[in-house]
Amino acid sequence: MSNEVIIGALGPVLQRLKNLDLSTPDAAREILAHEFGFESTPIKHLRNLGEIGLREGWLCDKGAAGSKFSRVAKPEKAMGFSIDAVLLSAEGPWHRHTQGEVNYCVAIEGAPKFCGHEPGWAVFAPGSEHVPSVRGGTMLIFYLLPQGAVEWKK
Numbered sequence: 001m002s003n004e005v006i007i008g009a010l011g012p013v014l015q016r017l018k019n020l021d022l023s024t025p026d027a028a029r030e031i032l033a034h035e036f037g038f039e040s041t042p043i044k045h046l047r048n049l050g051e052i053g054l055r056e057g058w059l060c061d062k063g064a065a066g067s068k069f070s071r072v073a074k075p076e077k078a079m080g081f082s083i084d085a086v087l088l089s090a091e092g093p094w095h096r097h098t099q100g101e102v103n104y105c106v107a108i109e110g111a112p113k114f115c116g117h118e119p120g121w122a123v124f125a126p127g128s129e130h131v132p133s134v135r136g137g138t139m140l141i142f143y144l145l146p147q148g149a150v151e152w153k154k
Contacts, residue, residue: 083144088133
């Protein structure tokens with residue numbers, strides 16, 4: 001299996017994101033939850049692929065315990081969005097979302113919350129910043145960044 005399969009599963013989501021205003025994160029999250037909820041075909045497929053990738057070891061194969069990651073796609077391969085997968089049960093590195101950030105969060109163990117968000121969609125506005133963290137368990141998070149735009153703390 002390859003990253004191409006995950007890109008394909010996210011195809012309908014990526015198409016929708018092209019016209020979604022991330023400057024109002026709550027509204028964007030509601031739209032995504034309505035159009036791509038837990039039981040939607042693309043999301044069920046994405047969760048399944050994520051679990052297979054973790055089990056087979058080709059997804060989130062870099063980093064250390066608490067924060068393992070892998071690049072799924074660069075923007076030119078995924079309709080203008082970079083896609084990263086992160087298996088998080090601690091804190092990741094501080095960063096600023098220069099053009100916003102959209103995340104799909106899958107509970108893997110426990111009752112995790114990503115920056116206070118339950119499993120499902122989390123959206124951050126352009127210009128926002130944070131130290132990504134998961135409390136209460138482990139999550140597999142698919143990070144979707146417009147044009148791959150992110151500013152890391154130096």
